[in-house]
Amino acid sequence: MKFTRRDVIRTTAGVAAGALGSRFVGSPAFAQEGLKYKPEDGAKLRLLRWSPFVSGDETQWLANTKRFTEATGVEVRVDKESWEDIRPKAAVAANVGSGPDLMLVWFDDPHQYPDKLHDVTELGEYLGSKYGGWHDGPKQYATRDGKFIGLPLATIGNAIVYRESWVKEAGFSEFPKDTKGFLELCKALQAKGHPAGFTHGHGVGDGNNYAHWLLWSHGGQMVDESAKVTINSPETLKAIEYAQALYKTFIPGTESWLDVNNNRAFLAGELGVIANGISAYYTAKTNKDNDPKLAEIAKDIRTTNLPIGPVGKSVELFQVTTAVIFDYTPYPNAAKAYLQFMFEDPQMSDWITSSAGYCCQTLKAFDSNPVWTADPNNAAYAKASATLRPNGYAGPLGYASAATMADYVLVDMFAKAVTGQATPQEAMEEAEKRANRYYRV
Numbered sequence: 001m002k003f004t005r006r007d008v009i010r011t012t013a014g015v016a017a018g019a020l021g022s023r024f025v026g027s028p029a030f031a032q033e034g035l036k037y038k039p040e041d042g043a044k045l046r047l048l049r050w051s052p053f054v055s056g057d058e059t060q061w062l063a064n065t066k067r068f069t070e071a072t073g074v075e076v077r078v079d080k081e082s083w084e085d086i087r088p089k090a091a092v093a094a095n096v097g098s099g100p101d102l103m104l105v106w107f108d109d110p111h112q113y114p115d116k117l118h119d120v121t122e123l124g125e126y127l128g129s130k131y132g133g134w135h136d137g138p139k140q141y142a143t144r145d146g147k148f149i150g151l152p153l154a155t156i157g158n159a160i161v162y163r164e165s166w167v168k169e170a171g172f173s174e175f176p177k178d179t180k181g182f183l184e185l186c187k188a189l190q191a192k193g194h195p196a197g198f199t200h201g202h203g204v205g206d207g208n209n210y211a212h213w214l215l216w217s218h219g220g221q222m223v224d225e226s227a228k229v230t231i232n233s234p235e236t237l238k239a240i241e242y243a244q245a246l247y248k249t250f251i252p253g254t255e256s257w258l259d260v261n262n263n264r265a266f267l268a269g270e271l272g273v274i275a276n277g278i279s280a281y282y283t284a285k286t287n288k289d290n291d292p293k294l295a296e297i298a299k300d301i302r303t304t305n306l307p308i309g310p311v312g313k314s315v316e317l318f319q320v321t322t323a324v325i326f327d328y329t330p331y332p333n334a335a336k337a338y339l340q341f342m343f344e345d346p347q348m349s350d351w352i353t354s355s356a357g358y359c360c361q362t363l364k365a366f367d368s369n370p371v372w373t374a375d376p377n378n379a380a381y382a383k384a385s386a387t388l389r390p391n392g393y394a395g396p397l398g399y400a401s402a403a404t405m406a407d408y409v410l411v412d413m414f415a416k417a418v419t420g421q422a423t424p425q426e427a428m429e430e431a432e433k434r435a436n437r438y439y440r441v
Contacts, residue, residue, distance in 0.1 A: 034071075034341075034344070035072070035337045035340055035341065036122075036123065036126065036336070036337070036340060037123075037333040037334070037336045037337040037340065038333055038337070039072055039073075039074045039331065039333055039334035039337050040330070040331050040333055040334055043074045043331040043333075043334035044074065044075045044076075044077070044331070044334075045074060045075070045076045045077070045101045045102065045329075045331060045334055045335055045338060046076070046077045046078075046079065046100045046101050046102070047065075047076060047077070047078050047079070047100060047101065047102045047103070047104070047338075048079045048080070048081060048086070048090075048099070048100040048102070048103045048104070049061070049078065049079070049080050049081075049086075049103070049104040050080065050081065050082070050083050050086050050104055050106075050321065051080045051081065051082055051083065052080075053259075053263070053277060053279035053282075053358065054277075054278065054279050054282050054355055054356055054358040055286075056354035056355055056356050056358075057351070057354065057355040057358055057359055058080070059354060060350055060351045060353075060354035060355070061078070061342075061351060062078060063350075064341070064342055064347040064350065064351060065078060065338075065342075067341075067347065068337075068338055068341045068342070071341070072334075072337065072341075074331075074334050074337070074338065076338060079100070083106075083203075083204045083205065083258075083259050084202065084203075084204055084258060084259075086103070086104070086105060086106060086204075087105070087106060087109055087204070087406055089103070090103050090105045090109055090113075090324075091109075091112065091113065093326060094112075094113035094116035094117075094326065095116075097116075097326075097328045098328060099326065099328075100326070101325065101326060101329040101331060101335050102323060102324065102325050102326070102329075102335055102338070102339070103323075103324055103326070104153060104321050104322070104323055105150070105321065105322055105324055106204055106319065106320070106321060106322075107141060107208075107319065107320055107391055107402065107405055108141050108390070108391065108392060108397045108398070108401050108402040108405070109322075109402055109406070110141065110142060110144070110149045110150045110322055110324055110402075111141075111144060111149075111397055111398050111399055111401070111402045112399055112402045112403060112406070114144050114149045115327075116327055116328075117149045117150060117324050117325065117326060117327060118324075118325035118326065118327050118329070118332050118335070118336075119147055119148070120148045120149070120150065120151055120325060120336060120339070121146075121147045121148045123148070123151065123336050123339065123340055124142070124143075124148030124151055125148070126340075127151070127340070127343050127344075127363060128363070130365075131343075131345075131363040131364065131365035131366065132363060132364035132365035132367075133363070133364050134152060134362055134363060134364070135152075135155075135361075135362050135363075135364060135385040135386050137155070137318075137320065137385060137387075137388040137389070137390055138152030138154075138155055138320045138322075138362040138385050138388070139152055139362070140390050140397055141320045141322055141390065141397065142322045144397075144398075149324065150322040150323055150324035150325075151322065151323045151324075151339055151343065152320060152321075152322050152362040153321050153322060153323045153343075153359075153362065154320070154321050154355075154359035154360060154361070154362060154385075155318050155319065155320050155321075155359075155360040155362065155384040155385040155388060156205060156277050156318065156320075156321065156358065156359065156360070156384070157277055157278065157318055157357075157358075157360050157380070157381030157382075157384035158205070158206070158209040158275055158276065158277060158306070158316065158317070158318055158319065158381075158384070159275065159276070159277075159278075159303045159304060159306065159380035159381055160175065160273060160274075160275055160303060160304045160305065160306055160307075160380075161266065161273070161274050161275070161276045161280050161281060161301060161302075161303050162175060162272060162273040162274075162301070162302055162303075162304075163194065163272050163273070163297070163300045163301065163302075164300050164301070164302045165300050166189060166192065166194045166272040166300075167185065167189070167272070167273075169192055169194075170185060170188035170189045170191075170192050170194070170272075171188055172185050172188070175302070175304050176307055177307055177308060178307050178308050178309070179217060179218075179242060179307045179308065179309040179310070181307070182246075182307040183242070183245055183246055183249075185273075186246060186249035186273065187249055189249065189272040189273065190248075190249040192272075194271070194272030195249055195250055195251045195270075195271060195272065196246070196249050196250055196251070196271065196272060196273045196274070197250055197251045197254055197257075197262050197265055197266070197270075197271045197273075197274055198210045198246070198250065198254060198262070198274065198275055199254060199257040199258070199259070199261065199262055199275075200247070200254045200257065200411070200414060200415040200418060200419075201254070201255055201256045201257040201258055201261075201411075201415070202258065202408050202411060203257060203258045203259040203261075204259060204319070205259050205277070205319040206257070206258075206259050206262060206275065206276065207257070207258075207259075207408070207411045208317060208319070208391065208405060208408075208410070208411060209275060209316070209317045209318065209319065210275055211410045211411045211413075211414050212316070212317040212389075212391060212410065213275075213306050213315070213316055213317065214239045214240075214242065214243050214414060215236060215239050215410060216309075216311065216315035216316075216317075216389065216393070217239070217306075217307075217308065217309025217310070217311060217315055218235050218236070218238045218239035218242060218309050218310055218311065219235035219238075219239075219309075219310060219311050220233055220235040220236035220238075220239050221233075221235075221393055221394050222392075222393070222395075222401075222404065222409075222410060222435060223392070223393075223394065223395040223400075223401075223435070223439060224394055224395065225394050225395060226395070227395035227396060227400065227439055228395075228439075229432055229435045229436050229439050231410075231413070231428060231431050231432050231435060232428040232429060232431075232432040233428075236428055237424055237425070237428065238310070239414075240413070240414065240417045240418075240424040240427060240428070241424060242309075243414050243417065243418050244417060244418050244424075247418035247419075251265060251270060251271055255415045255419050262274040262275075262276055262280075263276060263279060263280045263283065266280055267280060267283060267284055267294065267297060269293065269297065275306060277319075277358055277381070278303075278356060278357040278358045278377070278378065278381055279358060280301075281298070281301050281377050282356050282357075282358065284297045284298035284301060285298045285301075285375075301377065302377065303377045303378075303379075303380040303381075304380055305380050314387065315389055316387065316388060316389065317388060317389060317391055318360075318384045318385075318387075318388035320362075320385075320388070323339055323342075325339070343363070345365075345366075348361070348363070348366060349366060349369060352366055352369045352371060353369060353370070353371050355371075356371060357371055357372065357374075357375070357377075357378035357381050357382075358381075360381060360382065360383075360384040360385045361385060362385050367382075367386075391405050395439075399438070400438040400439045401438075403438040404434075404435050404438050404439070407434065407438075409434045409435050410431065412430075412431070412434075413427045413428065413430065413431035414427070416430070
């Protein structure tokens, strides 16, 4: 992607944030003294990242990248792919030893090919020490055997997004806080013509977030502390039975949804409640086409955390993205300098702000970013990094946990059971068999 003036000034937020950073990076002194790593002569970098759902995220990322180029002379090409394509692209690059120098990958993908990634322990420890430490959940995704195999960049929060007027129309003065009340609300919404819709398809974020919440909220788990597969359990059965009851209140077709589908259906007025990042609200709020219907939806949107199940506490996955450097890059110092620059203040502060609550900080010093209090609907996403539960729970993260998620074992278990392709017992047994392929000793 070429950097043009249009890339940097596409949004007012990008211009304002860019102005804030100019005082910091516009001189050779910063390149010499501010960076721990001296880029190699003639270094050029290529980064592959996921396609944004919030335009301010990408706009600010490009603006920050331009600042880095101006400060160091290192050109950085930024490409993007759909969320679903990031995982296979990263795996291919790691295995064949060529491709982008850096990538923004998902969840515990770095644990699938740790020996192919550049060790960034020194940088990870430096940033953690300078910025109040890393939030533990994201750090687990980016570390292995005490070393940083990547830098945890952000957590894409997930929360209930709903139409307040429709919830009241269904007879509820406030959104239910537990799974029992939530099911009753969804039944009432369906009766009023405002069904729910949660992703049972291979959505990297929404599909996994929903499936793990279903499982964990009822006390189930894929594996125990010793990494023994325990998905075939009474707790999982209760989670499946709950999912079956909830599915009956859904709009048709959720078993084939990817990450974009629930946004589109909700903003089209077809749904009363979804689980999503801030992107659905952001799209309605910004309303670039000045659509009066979308403006009305924006006024009616509220967000809250997912209901608490029989376990009695909030247990949610949330989607973590980690920045990794592949060992095959001819410019490791330039790549580390780039990541340091992007994580430092003011670049990180500007990016979090411009992401409008979509990208939750992984370094604790940025917890106080004003974006989290700028809009009441942002609050449900503010502590995503601090409260998330890694997908490998209750066992350790590693190749097995990463591969089990990449194969959508848990997502498919629920999808097959709710659609009647398998009985709950058959669905659990199949999930157990598939997971054991990765967790076998």
